[in-house]
Amino acid sequence: MSHDATTATTPGPGTVLHGVGVGRAGVVGPVVQVAGAPAVPADEPGTAPDQVEAVQERVAAAFDAVAAGLRAQADAASGPAVDVLGATAQMADDKALRKQTAAGIAGGSGPVSALDKAVDGFATMFEQAGGYLAERVTDLRSVRDRVVAHVLGVPEPGVPTLTQPSVVVGKDLAPADTATLDVSHVLAIVTELGGPTSHTAIIAGQLGIPCLVRVAGATGLADGTVVAVDAAAGTVEVDPAPEVADAFAQRAEVAAHLAEDHAPGATADGHRVLLLANIGTAEDAERAAAQAVEGSGLFRTEVLFLERETAPTREEQAATYARALRAFGDRKVVIRTLDAGADKPLKFATQPDEENPALGVRGYRLVRTVPDVVTTQLEALGDARRETGLEPWVMAPMIATPGEAHDFAAAARAQGITKVGVMVEIPAAALRADAILAEVDFVSIGSNDLAQYTMATDRLRGELADLIDLWQPAVLDLVAATAAAGQRAGKDVGVCGESASDPLMAVVLTGLGITSLSMAPVAVPAVRYAVKAHTLEQARAVGQAALAADDAPGARAAALAALAPGVADALGI
Structure with missing residues (x-):
């Protein structure tokens, strides 16, 4: 390579x-271009038998130095950087990667060649798994490049000063x-x-x-x-x-002005649409709670579990959930139970032999293989509820049938949780939304996975971007069907995927009957403005225009044409 x-x-x-x-x-x-990775010597000599141990020790020391450097950066960082640096340091500490590299050296390869081959093997495995794990390939190659630099005695690659x-x-x-x-x-x-x-x-x-x-x-x-x-x-x-x-400066002025509006999300005629924040840690909750959001529509709890050798204890989890609940006080907090397995593997739970992990044991399906992990999380959520006196909204990912929704609701309510919901990310759940809503109190649409499964397209494949487009009419049809089921049941139907952060799509979703939109906090001001610029009837017209289109570009263009005058120009869309 x-x-x-x-x-x-x-x-x-x-x-x-x-x-x-x-x-x-x-x-x-x-x-400013990022400094490239150090060049691998094309003619790197192999490792002589009498030098194997010394070379292995030199590479192990390089791994140690990289891991220590990353941990030092994590200790000095704040916010999301702490978790990212810590996760990358753990990759540098990974026993399997070190073992494979050492084995290559023992087999006669030079140190850089052995490391390169080991990383290539893991990268291929990650890419085949897709999703979250595929995106860890960047972290993996970053670790390789840093270790190579230490082995060769040259500066580490990265962003120049x-x-x-x-x-x-x-x-x-x-x-x-x-x-x-x-x-x-x-x-x-x-x-x-x-x-x-x-x-x-x-x-x-x-x-x-x-x-x-x-x-x-x-x-x-x-x-x-x-x-x-x-x-x-x-x-x-x-x-x-x-x-x-000049145009960018005008857009920035508009964005700054929009950020001054802290009003609750609503259409021009007062129809409420909650504007919520996506979070992954208790620290995220505290940062988001200080902003003009109405709570959190998605707490990705898998962040607590990833990169660990064993599951976090009931007490550890309860403390984290309680901290997030306290951050938002009486505002809505929707906590998604563990969405791991497949593209977000757990060392203590993921099945090693899944040929198609995106369709395998992931999300709520972990109850089939590691039920204690699911039970302990629900117990911890119940503990956090009792400790804080605050009511979490708890939902399960990857629900496919009304029966699964029933079982999850029963398990959650047994722990004293009164607001129980499920994710709609599998087309089967959208098609049977009426039956599922009969079992739970609310549902939330994960638009990214719903698009992926509807279009049978890996959302990370750039060459298939036209198929995975969230404006695909087939995906919008399933969103509309789920929202309609919610209206019939008189229950909340939210969206917590990528769609929610797009101001144009937010108007469409409002018109289709979605009751809450959850996104990165930075996206809230523009979404608030777009929703507020339309009456409910106008939003419905925008939604119907998108539904009537034959393809994704047509759906977006139709929605754009149906927007209230001046909105597109104000938002630069």
Whole structure:
């Protein structure tokens, strides 16, 4: 595998590169390319039998140094960076990766070659698993590159010291690098690889930094080239005209003005739509609770479980849930039970022999293989409820049948939980939403997985982006059917996937009957404005326009055309 740095050949002025945007901001600034990985010697000599132990010790010391450096960065960091750096340090400590590398050295390979082969093996496995695990490949390769640098005695790769506000560009920026960026000097992040739900994209979103991923040709931009990065449009323009910066400045002014509105989410005629925050840790809860959100519509509890050798105890979990509940006080907090397995594997629970893990034992289905893990989590949630006197809304992921919904509701209510719901992310659940809602108090639509399963398309495959588009009419049909079932039952139907953060889609969802929208807090002001600019009847018209389209681009265009006058211009959509 080659690690040679890409030679920059800058596209000409006016060239526009396309990618997937995270956020809605636009910025103009000079490019700073991320330092490439150290070159692997093409003629690296093998390891002589009498040198095996010494070489193994040298590589082990390099792993130790990388892990220690990452942990030191985590100790000095705050916010989401702490978890990301800690997770990457754990990867550097991974016994299986070290063992495979040592075995390669024992077999006569040179140290870098042995490490490279071991990493390639794990990367292939991760990519085949897809989803969250596929996006950990970036972390894995970051660890490899750092260890290689230590073995070769050269500087570690990464972002150079920034001396002015810059657009950071790289093949695939490592989350550990993203977590330690000097945000005062980072205008935007652009990568050729990665996905919109990668660690890097998530951190950028939480920091309010516009980010573009899957931008082909980005590494061909020479240092110092001035580019316009438009996260909303998903574009990078080389040497933009002066009016582009003016338009971005106007958009920023509008965004700042929108952020001053702290009113509850509602249409122009007072129809309520709760605007909630997605969180993954108790720290996220405390940060989000300080902002103008009406609670949390998705607490991803798997963050507590990932990267651990054993499950967190009942007491550990209860303390975390209680902390999140206290952060929001009397505001709504929806806690999703463990959504792990398949693309988010657990060392103590995931089945090792699943040929198609995305369709295997994941989410609520863990009750079939490790029921104690599910039971302990519900016990901890009940403990947190009793300790705080606050009522969590608890939902299970990957529910496929009314029977599963019934069983989960019974188990949750046995722990004193009174607000019980399930995720709708499998088409079968949407098609049987009436029966499922008869068993639970609410449902929440995970639009990312619903699109993935409806269109039979891995949401991380860039070449299939047109199929996984959340505007696909088939996906909107299932959302509409679920919302209609909620209206018939008089029960809440929320959306906590990527759809909720898109102001245009938020109007569509409101018109279809969705009662709450949960997203990254930074997305709330624009969504609040878009919903508030329409009466319920107008939102219904926007929703019906999208449903009537034949394809995803047509659905978006129809919704855009049906928006109230001035809204699209105000939001830059």
